[in-house]
Amino acid sequence: MAVRVVTDQAAIEVPVVASRRGVLGTVGxxxxxxxxxxxxxxxxxxxxxxxxxxxxxxxxxxSALQFGQMLQPSAKHLLGTTGTGQDIFSQLxxxxxESLLIAVGAGLxxxxxxxxxxxxxxxxxxxxxxxxxxxxxxFLVLPTLPLMIIIGTYLNNRGLLVLIGVIVIxxxxxxxxxxxSQALSLRNRDFxxxxxxxxxxxxxxxxxxxxxxxxxLIVAIFFGAALYAVxxxxxxxxxxxxxxxxxxxxTMLYWAQANGALLAGSPVWVLAPGFCIxxxxxxxxxxxxxxxxxxxxxxxxxxxxxx
Amino acid sequence: MRYLIRRLEFFVITLWAxxxxxxxxxxxxxxxxxxxxxxxxxxxxxxxxxxxxEVAFGLHSNEPIWQQYLEYLRNTFTGNxxxxxxxxxxxxxxxxxxxxxxxxxxxxxxxxxxxxxxTLLGMLSAWRRGGFFDAVLPPVFIVISAFPYFWLGxxxxxxxxxxLNWFPLGFAYDLTSSINLSWDFIGQVIWHGTLPAxxxxxxxxxxxxxxxxxxxxxxxxxxxxKMARAKGLSPLRIMFMYAGRNAILPNLVGFAMSLxxxxxxAILVEIVFNYPGLGFTLLQAVHxxxxxxxxxxxxxxxxxxxxxxxxxxxxxxxxxxxxxxQG
Numbered sequence: 137m138a139v140r141v142v143t144d145q146a147a148i149e150v151p152v153v154a155s156r157r158g159v160l161g162t163v164g165x166x167x168x169x170x171x172x173x174x175x176x177x178x179x180x181x182x183x184x185x186x187x188x189x190x191x192x193x194x195x196x197x198x199s200a201l202q203f204g205q206m207l208q209p210s211a212k213h214l215l216g217t218t219g220t221g222q223d224i225f226s227q228l229x230x231x232x233x234e235s236l237l238i239a240v241g242a243g244l245x246x247x248x249x250x251x252x253x254x255x256x257x258x259x260x261x262x263x264x265x266x267x268x269x270x271x272x273x274x275f276l277v278l279p280t281l282p283l284m285i286i287i288g289t290y291l292n293n294r295g296l297l298v299l300i301g302v303i304v305i306x307x308x309x310x311x312x313x314x315x316x317s318q319a320l321s322l323r324n325r326d327f328x329x330x331x332x333x334x335x336x337x338x339x340x341x342x343x344x345x346x347x348x349x350x351x352x353l354i355v356a357i358f359f360g361a362a363l364y365a366v367x368x369x370x371x372x373x374x375x376x377x378x379x380x381x382x383x384x385x386x387t388m389l390y391w392a393q394a395n396g397a398l399l400a401g402s403p404v405w406v407l408a409p410g411f412c413i414x415x416x417x418x419x420x421x422x423x424x425x426x427x428x429x430x431x432x433x434x435x436x437x438x439x440x441x442x443x
Numbered sequence: 444m445r446y447l448i449r450r451l452e453f454f455v456i457t458l459w460a461x462x463x464x465x466x467x468x469x470x471x472x473x474x475x476x477x478x479x480x481x482x483x484x485x486x487x488x489x490x491x492x493x494x495x496x497e498v499a500f501g502l503h504s505n506e507p508i509w510q511q512y513l514e515y516l517r518n519t520f521t522g523n524x525x526x527x528x529x530x531x532x533x534x535x536x537x538x539x540x541x542x543x544x545x546x547x548x549x550x551x552x553x554x555x556x557x558x559x560x561x562t563l564l565g566m567l568s569a570w571r572r573g574g575f576f577d578a579v580l581p582p583v584f585i586v587i588s589a590f591p592y593f594w595l596g597x598x599x600x601x602x603x604x605x606x607l608n609w610f611p612l613g614f615a616y617d618l619t620s621s622i623n624l625s626w627d628f629i630g631q632v633i634w635h636g637t638l639p640a641x642x643x644x645x646x647x648x649x650x651x652x653x654x655x656x657x658x659x660x661x662x663x664x665x666x667x668x669k670m671a672r673a674k675g676l677s678p679l680r681i682m683f684m685y686a687g688r689n690a691i692l693p694n695l696v697g698f699a700m701s702l703x704x705x706x707x708x709a710i711l712v713e714i715v716f717n718y719p720g721l722g723f724t725l726l727q728a729v730h731x732x733x734x735x736x737x738x739x740x741x742x743x744x745x746x747x748x749x750x751x752x753x754x755x756x757x758x759x760x761x762x763x764x765x766x767x768x769q770g
Contacts, residue, residue, distance in 0.1 A: 273457070278745055279744040280707050282707070282740055285725065290469065290734075363589060376729070416589075418585070420589065421585045
């Protein structure tokens, strides 16, 4: 639900990958030199680690109800306990797993759809371009939350896959639009002419000539979509459209709100999961923005001379 | 002209897509929500209302599908959205009429403030490349834009209402007073609206700042800006009339296009603050599985976003001579 940053992709001259380092090498070097990217990747890596090691770090079983209710933070319960006596810190650690899964899963799904639609629009051109572009714009302006809510309520199935599916349906359009503009600007480049002159098939050209040159944008779109997925999932779970028995940050917020945690004097119950959502979102946003800077050198921070 | 015709085409097609989605969804989704709805209505409504619900949700109807579709379209365009389950027996249209002004005022004001402030800050940060604003604003707002709207709402609530006691806990006015046009009441509305509006401004402003900054950086490198500098025009004039004016065009369209996102966030903010607008109504509709109300809200929000897009397009046509000259 955050407003994502768009730079007008058509206006950017995309450097054609020709170096011996290859696509990944170029992107990797760009990342390592960008402070925002390093910060974002470190944060993202941290959460991945927490998700993997949750059973080792967590002091208690996250679902166990054996403790006092709404205890304040203490040495025994770092973040206190919930209204039903579960350890909040353990819940937070285990919740990382589902939250990450939704972010990465829905992010990948949305990116795949936007690559397919955006690139085919640009490459097929003509009436196809017009139709696919219109289709993208329609999905771009439809208010996503009400649409997600309607689909979610109708399905009446609060499973993880439904949640991811709903996020993919509402989250692909943004990337498709950016990819289309960039693919359009690539369309008449010499190396594509050369491929066509060699008699390569369209599919080959798209997969092996066009896509590698859009790697940094595609990666940026993945992180943008993952950011959207984190926030959308949190919003949906918060209003009770997730599986209330699942363990994720959004669900924790739902229970905290349902138990009136703020008014009952347990602000930590609300603060902790929200902080994690914001931190994971910030990681994705930073990486997303860094890629925008990598693909558009004009945006890179100005370094004063003599420093 | 060609530009405007293309935009009108977009308007009509999106509207049609939203309408059709509302028609198709209840018919292809598993389960039978409408049946459940009718059971709850049983014996409480007139035969006409039952008929209207059957039409809206395609229930045991022998009519061919296109006839159902036409009837559904006619009902929608004549403002017959059905009856709300949540606020039975109030028609959906009336329920929405109560929430609409609150949402329009809150979200509208907050969005306009965020857009104007964000655009100005973005301009400034691009103009002073490497200066204080440019070094501090982008990273800060990248991080803030990743905050869930509703969580920031909860934070603001915790800080300013619960801890400091400066602002009320929610709702749009004191529950003891009734709606009137006195200064006292307007004061209450502003007092109650400050925190939700603040939340929306803080979370959405970052997008405008960053987009404006990035476009402005591109325009500042243009030849006409160099020319303007060479002519010795005042920096303010170059900033606003040369670079800013041209950079704002894509931002304006982006503004309209992302209103859908903003509205989605604002819905959650209303829920946190118990603000009696459409977002709060939507939550109630979700809790009581009030499909008619939910779908009408979706339609209405879509129309609102589309109108904003259209307005931005008209404004672009006025500001950008290129759109007028084509064709």
